[in-house]
Amino acid sequence: xxxxxxxxxxxxxxxxxxxxxxxxxxxxxxxxxxxxxxxxxxxxxxxxxxxxxxxxxxxxxxxxxxxxxxxxxxxxxxxxxxxxxxxxxxxxxxxxxxxxxxxxxxxxxxxxxxxxxxxxxxxxxxxxxxxxxxxxxxxxxxxxxxxxxxxxxxxxxxxxxxxxxxxxxxxxxxxxxxxxxxxxxxxxxxxxxxxxxxxxxxxxxxxxxxxxxxxxxxxxxxxxxxxxxxxxxxxxxxxxxxxxxxxxxxxxxxxxxxxxxxxxxxxxxxxxxxxxxxxxxxxxxxxxxxxxxxxxxxxxxxxxxxxxxxxxxxxxxxxxxxxxxxxxxxxxxxxxxxxxxxxxxxxxxxxxxxxxxxxxxxxxxxxxxxxxxxxxxxxxxxxxxxxxxxxxxxxxxxxxxxxxxxxxxxxxxxxxxxxxxxxxxxxxxxxxxxxxxxxxxxxxxxxxxxxxxxxxxxxxxxxxxxxxxxxxxxxxxxxxxxxxxxxxxxxxxxxxxxxxxxxxxxxxxxxxxxxxxxxxxxxxxxxxxxxxxxxxxxxxxxxxxxxxxxxxxxxxxxxxxxxxxxxxxxxxxxxxxxxxxxxxxxxxxxxxxxxxxxxxxxxxxxxxxxxxxxxxxxx
Numbered sequence: 001x002x003x004x005x006x007x008x009x010x011x012x013x014x015x016x017x018x019x020x021x022x023x024x025x026x027x028x029x030x031x032x033x034x035x036x037x038x039x040x041x042x043x044x045x046x047x048x049x050x051x052x053x054x055x056x057x058x059x060x061x062x063x064x065x066x067x068x069x070x071x072x073x074x075x076x077x078x079x080x081x082x083x084x085x086x087x088x089x090x091x092x093x094x095x096x097x098x099x100x101x102x103x104x105x106x107x108x109x110x111x112x113x114x115x116x117x118x119x120x121x122x123x124x125x126x127x128x129x130x131x132x133x134x135x136x137x138x139x140x141x142x143x144x145x146x147x148x149x150x151x152x153x154x155x156x157x158x159x160x161x162x163x164x165x166x167x168x169x170x171x172x173x174x175x176x177x178x179x180x181x182x183x184x185x186x187x188x189x190x191x192x193x194x195x196x197x198x199x200x201x202x203x204x205x206x207x208x209x210x211x212x213x214x215x216x217x218x219x220x221x222x223x224x225x226x227x228x229x230x231x232x233x234x235x236x237x238x239x240x241x242x243x244x245x246x247x248x249x250x251x252x253x254x255x256x257x258x259x260x261x262x263x264x265x266x267x268x269x270x271x272x273x274x275x276x277x278x279x280x281x282x283x284x285x286x287x288x289x290x291x292x293x294x295x296x297x298x299x300x301x302x303x304x305x306x307x308x309x310x311x312x313x314x315x316x317x318x319x320x321x322x323x324x325x326x327x328x329x330x331x332x333x334x335x336x337x338x339x340x341x342x343x344x345x346x347x348x349x350x351x352x353x354x355x356x357x358x359x360x361x362x363x364x365x366x367x368x369x370x371x372x373x374x375x376x377x378x379x380x381x382x383x384x385x386x387x388x389x390x391x392x393x394x395x396x397x398x399x400x401x402x403x404x405x406x407x408x409x410x411x412x413x414x415x416x417x418x419x420x421x422x423x424x425x426x427x428x429x430x431x432x433x434x435x436x437x438x439x440x441x442x443x444x445x446x447x448x449x450x451x452x453x454x455x456x457x458x459x460x461x462x463x464x465x466x467x468x469x470x471x472x473x474x475x476x477x478x479x480x481x482x483x484x485x486x487x488x489x490x491x492x493x494x495x496x497x498x499x500x501x502x503x504x505x506x507x508x509x510x511x512x513x514x515x516x517x518x519x520x521x522x523x524x525x526x527x528x529x530x531x532x533x534x535x536x537x538x539x540x541x542x543x544x545x546x547x548x549x550x551x552x553x554x555x556x557x558x559x560x561x562x563x564x565x566x567x568x569x570x571x572x573x574x575x576x577x578x579x580x581x582x583x584x585x586x587x588x589x590x591x592x593x594x595x596x597x598x599x600x601x602x603x604x605x606x607x608x609x610x611x612x613x614x615x616x617x618x619x
Contacts, residue, residue, distance in 0.1 A: 004212045004286045006072065008205060009240070011079040011094045013118035014104035019134040023104065023177035024063060024080050028274065030180060030198055031065045062097070062238075062288055064272040067202050074206060077272070077288050081118070091118050092359075093299065096315055097225045097240045097288060100128040100209030103150075107133050107141035107174075107189075110149045112419055117483045120157050129170045130208050132201065137176045140449065141189045147172060171208055173201050212286025219305030220244030220252060222289075223312045224297055227355060233268055233292035237303075240288055242312065244305060247282040254294060255302040255311035263306055267293030298355055320361055320374035321414035321460055321484055323401050324381050324583070326350070327370030329394035329593060331606075332507060332533040337597040338394035343369040346395070349388060360384070370396075374403055376484065378464065382580045385594055389579075395594045398604070399586035402461045405487055412487040414460040417442075419453065420470075421479040427452050429473050437462030438491040458482070459491045465584040497587060500546040501601075502539035504532040505608055508552030512571060518549055519572050525601065526551065527574040535606030537590065540575075548608050577601075 012020045065076040079094040095101070101122045105111055111119075122129060131150060136143055154168055174193050175182040182201040183193030193200075226238040239246075246252070248269040254262045270277040270290040283289045291303070300315035328334075328343050335341055340349075350362045350371055361374040375381045378400050385397055405412045418439070420430055424446070431441070431454075439458040446452050463482060470480055502522050512528040524539040532538060532551055541547050577585065582592045582599050589611075593600040605611050 001213050002216050002285075004214070004284070005074075007075050007077065007212055007286045008100075008209050009077045009079075009098040009212060009286060009288065010100050010102060010205060010209050011081055011091075011098045012102045012104060013081050013091060013094075013122065014106075014115060014134075018104045018106045018109070018115075019177040020104055021080055023102075023132070023134065023175070024078055026177050026180040026198060027065050027076070027078065027202075028063065031067055062272060063275055064288075065274070069206065076202070076205065092121055093225050093315060095121055095125055095127065096223065098127070099212060100130070100205075102130050102132050102205070104132045104134045105146055105150055106138075107136045107143050107146055108138045109421075110142075110146040111153045112481045114481065114483050116153060116157065116417070119153065123154075123157055123167055126167075128208055128210065129167065130201075130204055131170050131172045132182075133172065133174050134177055136174050136187055137179065137190060137192045139190050143174065143186055143189055171204050173204055175201060214243050214285035218243040219308040219310060220246060220303065221305075221310060221312055222246055222303040223315070224299055224301050224303070225315070227297075227299060228290065230292065235295050235297065236270070236290040236292055237294060237297045238288065238290050239303065241283055241285055243285055245282055245284050246287075246289065246291070246303070248280070251306055253304045253306045253309035254297065255304055255309055257298065257301055257314050261304075261309050261311075264294050266291050266303075319403070320359060320376060321403050322377055322381065322464075323363075323372050323374040323403050324385075325365060325370050325396075325398035325591075326373050326385065327367065327396045329396055329595065330369075331396070331536075331593045331600070331602060333531065333593075333595075333598075333600075334394055337595045338389075338392050340391065340393045346393065347371065349391070349393065353384060378580060378583060382583060386579055389594050389596055392596060393594075394596075397583065397592045397594055399588055399590060400464050400583055402459070402464075404490070407487060411490040413490050415485045415488045416458050416460050416463055416482040417485040418456040418458050418463070418480070418482040420456070420481075421451055421453050422474055423477055424450055424452055426474045426478060427454070430454060430470070430478070433466070433469065433473060434458060434462075437466065437494055457485060457488075459488075459494065460484075462491075462494050465497055465586075468581055468584050497585070498544060500541040500544055501537045501587075501590065501603075502541050503546055503548050503603060503608075504536045504538050504551050505534060505548040506550060506552060507531075507533040510538070510551045511554055513555040514549075514551045514553040515571050517553070518551060521547065521549070524572070524574045525577065528571070533602075533606070534608065535603040535611075537601035537603065540585075 012023060014020050062077055062079045065078060067074050067076060079097055081091045081094045103119060105115060133143055133146060158167060173182050173184060174186055176192055179192055180198060181193045181195055182198045183195040184200050185194055187193055221243040222239040222241045224237045224239050228236040228238060230236055248266060251263055251265050254264045269280050271280040271283060277290055302311040304310055328341060328346055354360050354362055359376050363372040365372055373381060385395060402413050422430055434456055437458055439456045441456055443455040444452060467480060470478055510526050510528055510530045510532055515524060515528055518524060522539050522541045526532060526538045538551050579599055582601055586592060589604050591602060591604050593602050603611060
């Protein structure tokens with residue numbers, strides 16, 4: 001067995017906002033990738049506009065850091081992964097590329113649901129782990145307690161029937177990614193590590209994460225772990241070479257997921273240096289490369305030796321748990337801002353998404369212009385819709401639903417593990433909110449700092465629409481995290497949204513006079529001058545039932561002067577919703593109209609008379 005001692009492949013995994021991308025930035029700076037006076041954006045690895053706007057990583061991306069050691073230069077291929085549970089497919093894919101992981105844990109927040117998710121995946125693959133306790137300089141850090149909680153998490157995740165306890169023997173590095181410092185010595189809570197740079201972390205990586213190994217003379221085996229595109233080269237397949245050597249211009253066997261084997265030519269070969277892909281003549285075992293020349297290749301397939309093709313196992317990821325229907329825009333205002341309006345363009349875009357995103361599924365419905373799109377969570381599906389919206393699509397998006405299964409003849413539904421951090425005075429509020437949603441409390445811990453952590457198991461459908469109400473009831477102070485836990489028997493009916501909708505009964509332009517009268521009945525989503533149509537939801541009713549209203553009503557003028565005519569009428573500002581908030585607000589008979597310049601809530605059936613006929617038939 002031969003060894004590539006000049007190479008390490010590792011992934012950085014953690015819960016959202018625990019400092020993964022910031023740590024990669026610091027490693028890039030200290031390895032000499034950037035000039036001292038170079039103007040570089042923070043979180044340089046988050047290249048998508050949506051990633052910068054939301055402050056989260058959506059797509060897994062890799063970089064190559066060249067680090068000088070006493071034995072010569074070593075290349076660290078680092079894969080920066082998303083921290084949000086909805087993008088778990090990206091994490092699972094990244095783990096297929098690496099030989100070890102850096103597990104980042106916030107020194108104040110400790111292990112959270114996504115920490116459990118990514119660690120479970122790493123332990124199943126028997127990958128060595130380096131624990132990095134990040135943000136040790138936070139004033140509210142509790143380093144020793146967080147380390148103990150992480151040990152408890154390891155013990156909880158290790159298989160009961162496994163005698164391999166070596167996973168518990170992981171090194172611990174204490175770091176402040178923002179300051180670019182790390183140490184093997186535990187600092188005092190709220191203090192910086194004693195080392196001036198990240199060298200202790202890099203040395204720990206070199207000694208803990210094994211170099212790639214391979215068999216001398218073995219035939220080529222390279223697995224596609226991701227897809228990208230180049231305006232000059234077309235589709236790029238990102239591969240990890242497990243055995244053999246790949247050269248530019250060579251002919252290889254393409255082992256497809258359906259079992260077919262075809263001979264194809266590698267027209268171009270690229271390798272990563274820092275943040276750029278540069279042409280290369282050849283690459284060997286352990287290298288992460290991008291190849292061009294195979295336009296239909298997909299994730300999980302294998303490139304092998306043409307004379308002795310041996311495919312690797314296809315990458316499998318967890319099944320989706322949430323779905324929405326996505327169709328063309330059918331509202332009276334369709335076509336005013338978007339340029340992609342047809343079902344054919346929509347279907348082609350959804351099919352293209354499934355090729356590059358292994359955790360997305362697209363299923364047909366009983367309508368030719370609407371499809372069911374399944375994913376890991378509301379955020380993942382909302383990000384897909386937002387990206388399509390920015391590309392010029394006009395869409396109708398239905399209420400998120402859970403993907404159920406029949407297990408042993410019984411209906412099962414997905415359940416989420418929820419962690420809530422709230423000030424002590426809001427504990428009762430949270431328990432009252434999760435009770436009707438069939439939440440089951442697992443643990444409650446009082447940190448003694450005025451904050452309480454609640455751990456729940458909640459049906460996934462009980463969390464649809466929960467985040468907005470949660471932030472409102474906790475005055476914006478609460479922190480909510482959740483991750484898919486598994487499938488459990490159907491929990492029965494849930495009571496979620498308690499209020500109805502204010503629905504426009506005609507098409508026209510909203511007037512200030514109508515708004516002044518309607519704001520007493522609930523919260524408005526539109527303001528004067530907004531164009532509306534019959535069936536469009538213009539606000540939230542203060543009562544449980546829906547109410548059809550006239551938002552275009554004008555004031556009738558007479559020749560009689562009123563004593564109150566000069567009084568100032570004050571309008572409350574309308575409540576503007578983001579795409580995620582709009583999807584959360586929807587009921588079963590409602591949907592969201594999404595265009596490049598507007599997000600509108602509407603009834604699935606626009607006609608008031610048709611909706612009343614449907615209700616009468618149900619009775």
